[in-house]
Amino acid sequence: MATDRALAGELATAAGELLMDIRATSGLTGKELGKAGDLRSNELLLERLAAERPDDAVLSEESADDKNRLSADRVWIVDPVDGTREYGTDGHTDWAVHVALWSAADGLIAGAVALPALGITYLDDDTTVAPVEGLAASPRTDRPRVVVSASRPPAFSQAAADAIGGEVLQMGSAGAKAMAVVRGEADAYVHAGGQYEWDSAAPVAVAQAKGLWCGRIDGSPLVYNQDDTYLPDLVICRPEYRDAIIAVTAAG
Numbered sequence: 471m472a473t474d475r476a477l478a479g480e481l482a483t484a485a486g487e488l489l490m491d492i493r494a495t496s497g498l499t500g501k502e503l504g505k506a507g508d509l510r511s512n513e514l515l516l517e518r519l520a521a522e523r524p525d526d527a528v529l530s531e532e533s534a535d536d537k538n539r540l541s542a543d544r545v546w547i548v549d550p551v552d553g554t555r556e557y558g559t560d561g562h563t564d565w566a567v568h569v570a571l572w573s574a575a576d577g578l579i580a581g582a583v584a585l586p587a588l589g590i591t592y593l594d595d596d597t598t599v600a601p602v603e604g605l606a607a608s609p610r611t612d613r614p615r616v617v618v619s620a621s622r623p624p625a626f627s628q629a630a631a632d633a634i635g636g637e638v639l640q641m642g643s644a645g646a647k648a649m650a651v652v653r654g655e656a657d658a659y660v661h662a663g664g665q666y667e668w669d670s671a672a673p674v675a676v677a678q679a680k681g682l683w684c685g686r687i688d689g690s691p692l693v694y695n696q697d698d699t700y701l702p703d704l705v706i707c708r709p710e711y712r713d714a715i716i717a718v719t720a721a722g
Contacts, residue, residue: 581675
């Protein structure tokens with residue numbers, strides 16, 4: 471039997487491969503492509519989890535919320551397509567598949583983020599990852615980079631960047647932004663435009679394993695498998711930038 475970490479990686483990768491095939495062969499575009507990708511990726515993830523971890527609960531963006539998860543010891547938190555708009559837009563690589571595992575005893579215990587258009591899946595281990603082509607909007611400078619949502623950038627985006635002497639870079643998909651920080655192509659990711667547990671669980675699991683600081687914009691911890699799955703804000707950053715960024719984001 472695969473370990474939880476290996477299974478998370480296998481599932482995220484398999485869903486990503488399916489999504490790439492749908493994108494290439496379905497003839498769909500835009501919102502229709504996004505809907506088809508969400509549906510079929512979710513079906514794959516649920517079927518595999520039911521077969522390989524039948525005793526675990528699942529929280530998915532694309533399924534009805536079974537509140538039995540609140541009393542479960544283990545809950546898989548999945549986002550079948552993170553960045554549906556980017557997935558449905560030809561040429562975009564900034565979309566992802568998220569697969570995370572939460573336990574009542576230890577919180578997030580496994581996570582994988584696949585960036586299928588780049589052919590990469592990141593796991594929550596301590597392996598070193600290198601920059602890749604395809605996500606950065608401009609060549610890297612010596613200034614720190616703060617990545618934010620292209621569609622819902624926080625009002626404090628520039629102030630957070632100024633606090634660390636940096637610059638703002640817009641990008642789609644929470645997973646893509648978080649993995650840009652993991653790879654060192656950016657130094658912080660800040661968000662305050664509204665998210666849910668499935669948007670951040672897998673990226674946070676991976677980022678924490680790589681030594682990055684992850685928390686809410688007021689500096690408090692991120693807590694998962696809650697009755698209300700709304701988890702609206704997030705900071706992922708290099709530890710040395712945590713205090714300067716939180717001083718800005720906590721003030722709103």
